[in-house]
Amino acid sequence: MTGGGFILEIDNRRLPLGESRLVVGRDAGCDVVIDDPSVSSLHARFERGDAGWLLTDENSLNGTLLGGLRMRPGIPRLVTAEAEIRFGTVSAKVRAQIPVTAGVSTVESAMAMLQALNPSQERGPSVHVVEGTEIGREILLKMDETAVVGRSPKADIVIAAEAVSLRHLEIRRTPSGVMVRDVGSRHGTELAGRRLPLNDWSIWEAGLCLSLARSVVVLMLERERTVDDIDVMSNPMLPKRSEPVPEKREASIPAVDEKGESGAVYSPVASARPQQAEAAPMVPRPATEEKSRPASSANALVWGGAVVFVLTALALVWLLRA
Numbered sequence: 001m002t003g004g005g006f007i008l009e010i011d012n013r014r015l016p017l018g019e020s021r022l023v024v025g026r027d028a029g030c031d032v033v034i035d036d037p038s039v040s041s042l043h044a045r046f047e048r049g050d051a052g053w054l055l056t057d058e059n060s061l062n063g064t065l066l067g068g069l070r071m072r073p074g075i076p077r078l079v080t081a082e083a084e085i086r087f088g089t090v091s092a093k094v095r096a097q098i099p100v101t102a103g104v105s106t107v108e109s110a111m112a113m114l115q116a117l118n119p120s121q122e123r124g125p126s127v128h129v130v131e132g133t134e135i136g137r138e139i140l141l142k143m144d145e146t147a148v149v150g151r152s153p154k155a156d157i158v159i160a161a162e163a164v165s166l167r168h169l170e171i172r173r174t175p176s177g178v179m180v181r182d183v184g185s186r187h188g189t190e191l192a193g194r195r196l197p198l199n200d201w202s203i204w205e206a207g208l209c210l211s212l213a214r215s216v217v218v219l220m221l222e223r224e225r226t227v228d229d230i231d232v233m234s235n236p237m238l239p240k241r242s243e244p245v246p247e248k249r250e251a252s253i254p255a256v257d258e259k260g261e262s263g264a265v266y267s268p269v270a271s272a273r274p275q276q277a278e279a280a281p282m283v284p285r286p287a288t289e290e291k292s293r294p295a296s297s298a299n300a301l302v303w304g305g306a307v308v309f310v311l312t313a314l315a316l317v318w319l320l321r322a
């Protein structure tokens with residue numbers, strides 16, 4: 001991938017490839033130190049070339065895989081965005097990094113850099129020649145169109161190598177993905193180390209390499225690039241977005257029972273809701289539960305009754321005498 005920057009993701013680290021040369025290995029003097037026994041002291045190196053970033057295996061013991069295909073020692077291979085790399089048994093991934101210019105919105109800056117990455121209006125996936133004499137060649141895949149790779153001058157990607165057939169490979173972009181098939185080449189085609197069957201379409205996933213004629217030429221598929229795929233750095237000139245103010249909630253008050261022990265949490269909001277009381281059985285109240293009258297009222301009734309009784313008795317006696 002040309003233009004822009006790279007970020008190498010490895011061992012939960014994100015390392016920008018900003019220098020013109022970056023050495024990877026187990027030795028403490030390497031630019032990228034990988035403390036793993038499967039990694040050689042001097043394992044591989046990144047170098048910036050005319051076509052973009054190149055990765056070269058330094059004759060490591062356990063090898064370097066780019067896009068699922070083992071690299072030949074000393075032979076540089078072009079690195080594209082979303083490329084999968086394996087140093088020994090340690091996996092890494094390359095991502096695009098787009099810096100944001102101060103005073104320019106994030107979306108505008110990302111779109112401008114996206115235009116620089118791909119001047120064409122087509123934003124679909126692209127095929128890159130990542131190893132061979134035509135290194136750096138690129139073709140954009142259009143929907144439902146078939147691209148031909150081969151030695152023929154009429155091919156969409158012309159590979160001027162004797163081991164490559166005139167019509168070696170066909171690539172087709174469909175709504176379900178990118179398909180690829182070997183159309184009867186003499187020396188065959190391998191996808192991530194697996195031999196492709198003749199005249200049979202196979203799915204080509206982004207980040208995987210196609211090896212033509214026993215690694216005479218290697219192609220890599222780079223998936224469709226969008227603004228969301230680009231790692232945009234933060235812009236200090238952009239205004240801060242105000243965060244929504246959360247609703248104010250009343251604090252919960254722990255309920256305390258008669259014994260003074262803390263029980264369930266009391267919430268004013270919850271307590272304001274009407275609660276349905278449990279129905280109590282209808283039991284008649286005993287007479288003893290009636291409230292007694294005051295003592296003064298009882299005494300007045302007793303004395304009043306006595307007075308009435310005496311007066312009645314006197315009236316009867318007077319009537320009898322008469």
